[in-house]
Amino acid sequence: MSWAKEVDRSGVTFVNSFADPRGMPFSPLPEVTLVGRSNVGKSSALNALSGRRKRVAQVSKTPGRTRLINLFSVGSALTVTDLPGYGFAKVSAELQEEWRRNVEAYLRQRENLRAAVVFIDSQREPQAVDAQILDFLAFHEIPSVVVATKVDKVRPSQLDNCMAALRRGLALPPDQPIPFSSTTGVGRKELWQYLQEICLAE
Template sequence: LPEIALAGRSNVGKSSFINKLINRKALARTSSKPGKTQTLNFYIINEAFHFVDVPGYGYAKVSKTEREAWGRMLETYFTQRENLKAAVLLVDLRHQPTADDIRMYEFLKHHNIPVIVVATKLDKLKKAQVAKNVKLVKQTLNLDPNDQLIPFSAETAQGKEEAWRVLESYL
């Protein structure tokens, strides 16, 4: 099956994103604890593709050794990935992307992977703030004009149809 990688710092809303896309209340549980940062989880979506969950990053307490092992695992996967079509990078639309978000985006671009930025928690923003924050996210990541940004809410399902459309365009 084709694969779509799914990356984002811990607690950004990865499981909520997957669950909303496939209309489940609580199937996916992507949050991994520090110490469980070395496995890639595969989720079969509608028997059409795999989401390859890249363990959440941004833990303050992960040791250097663990961080390095995590980096090696990602390198291995992203250099061997025969079926990988694109990556979804989840960010929180309320905030400027973190240094870890920027590093992850640059890592994916370094490997020539198309990235779909899903900017989630849209429902927590006032309407007037949305365009401004979208611009901030794009600027901070230095978003490639070929990459798309989709404002998304797992609460209201805003952005869900667009997310499906864009995902399908890569499958």
């Protein structure tokens, strides 16, 4: 069966949430993780990718809403994790530390983890914390792709400049960041394409 059919058949489905990555079930499928600052639009992107009218991932106006590692399956082709956002100051230092430990443990230890999609906000300057997560991923040899969210809020005449500034600031390859909008659907095809390449790669 083709990859597209395997993915399309059952779409994106929520599996379970985990506070501690050690409790996550083994999966023989390749896994891709969604990381990025709180409120950047990770959960919305997953909903947009799913193409369903009903949301599969919880979205919130309150940053820091996703506190657990949420595991989803995408048909019978791959699994996806939606991680708690980093850099959210309004929770206690203790809780932030616990998130950091859990997220880092997940990124270091998850056996079937093939790649990370790093979400950044296209309206903001490149952030040091995003550079740090990219370094962390590179250090642990986890391939990554950067997606710039909420491009619907950027003036079309500014879009190229905006993407170039993020590319320069984070030293990204020429085809990144992928401009993305959960509201208009821009970038959906490109992100699916990337996920497919990751899954089909040996």
